[in-house]
Amino acid sequence: MQRIANLLVIKNGQVLLLKKPRRDWYVAPGGKMEAGESIFEAAVREFKEETNATPIGTHLKGVYTMMIQENDQIVDEWMLYTFAANNLTGDIFEETTEGLLEWHPVGQLAFLPMAEGDRTNLQFAANRPGIQYGTFYYTPEFQLIKETIQSSTEEVKHQNG
Amino acid sequence: MQRIANLLVIKNGQVLLLKKPRRDWYVAPGGKMEAGESIFEAAVREFKEETNATPIGTHLKGVYTMMIQENDQIVDEWMLYTFAANNLTGDIFEETTEGLLEWHPVGQLAFLPMAEGDRTNLQFAANRPGIQYGTFYYTPEFQLIKETIQSSTEEVKHQNG
Numbered sequence: 001m002q003r004i005a006n007l008l009v010i011k012n013g014q015v016l017l018l019k020k021p022r023r024d025w026y027v028a029p030g031g032k033m034e035a036g037e038s039i040f041e042a043a044v045r046e047f048k049e050e051t052n053a054t055p056i057g058t059h060l061k062g063v064y065t066m067m068i069q070e071n072d073q074i075v076d077e078w079m080l081y082t083f084a085a086n087n088l089t090g091d092i093f094e095e096t097t098e099g100l101l102e103w104h105p106v107g108q109l110a111f112l113p114m115a116e117g118d119r120t121n122l123q124f125a126a127n128r129p130g131i132q133y134g135t136f137y138y139t140p141e142f143q144l145i146k147e148t149i150q151s152s153t154e155e156v157k158h159q160n161g
Numbered sequence: 162m163q164r165i166a167n168l169l170v171i172k173n174g175q176v177l178l179l180k181k182p183r184r185d186w187y188v189a190p191g192g193k194m195e196a197g198e199s200i201f202e203a204a205v206r207e208f209k210e211e212t213n214a215t216p217i218g219t220h221l222k223g224v225y226t227m228m229i230q231e232n233d234q235i236v237d238e239w240m241l242y243t244f245a246a247n248n249l250t251g252d253i254f255e256e257t258t259e260g261l262l263e264w265h266p267v268g269q270l271a272f273l274p275m276a277e278g279d280r281t282n283l284q285f286a287a288n289r290p291g292i293q294y295g296t297f298y299y300t301p302e303f304q305l306i307k308e309t310i311q312s313s314t315e316e317v318k319h320q321n322g
Contacts, residue, residue, distance in 0.1 A: 001162035001164075003162075003240070033226075035228075035235065035238060036226060036228055036235070036238070036296055036298075037226060037296065038224070038225070038226050038294040038295050038296050038309070038311060039224050039226070039294055040294035040311045040313070041294075041296075041311070057313075057316050058313060059291075059292070059313040059314065059315050059316070060221075060224065060292050060294070060313070063199070063200050063221065063224070063242070064199070065194075065197060065198060065199050065200070067196075067197055074196065074197070077196060077197070079164070079240070081224070086316055129315065130220075130315075131220070131221050131292075133199040133200055133201035133202075133221070134199050135197055135198065135199050135202075137197075148199070150199060150201045150202070152201070152218075152219060152220040152221065153220065154220050154290065154291075154315075155218050155220070155247055
């Protein structure tokens, strides 16, 4: 089963997005986990590879079950781990083999062309406290069929131990 | 790839653990995710099935890459999602087909017999803020070979958007 980790940097009210050439859709930098990596290691490594920069303050914001459905049959299922960071260090590539790297105001996440499930999880990552969970059903052409979402925030704990 | 979700309830300084008959090792209630479930849905469903109770305040505390290594070869890899909750409602089974359900003081997580990687992640879930990530390498008999761990906490964000 495929595992994908991506990472959204939110800094000074702007987010760093990768514009992919195929559909001109925006994504957060990321890619496939390698065997034996933690999801955190994968997100940071992929971000560095795609941007040339190192994220700071990296924290998990979402874990999603991704279902590809064709003619009422599930044809693929994988996991997506979405991280946020609030800073970075290093000079960012402008153009990469994956596409163009661009800063956009956070509010543009509502309007930029992207997969509709990505819109849900990137807006959560940028604007909301806690962690989001859910399942996205897509067509093979990445049209969103349905999504179910949960979220939680950590409560202050008073431990005796 | 297998995906396992488990859930540790921490209430009044005690944790609810399942004592499995095979090795008399303690685990947090949990089990295998089903196709299309979110990790949150799986953790809550498995907890209900194994305990008869419903967790309250469920929140993700750890995501782990699990590697089984035999004679220097990786023979299996899966994902473990560990949740915590700070309360529950309903009457808990005493004994189930999976084993015995027992409350223990949080501090006993350091001493009770269990897989050593579980000790790492359950102590984090019970005692520390934020989210833990990591990779555990085990023998097929669940002796821990090595672990690598990262963690993060959510920083207060000041958004313009």
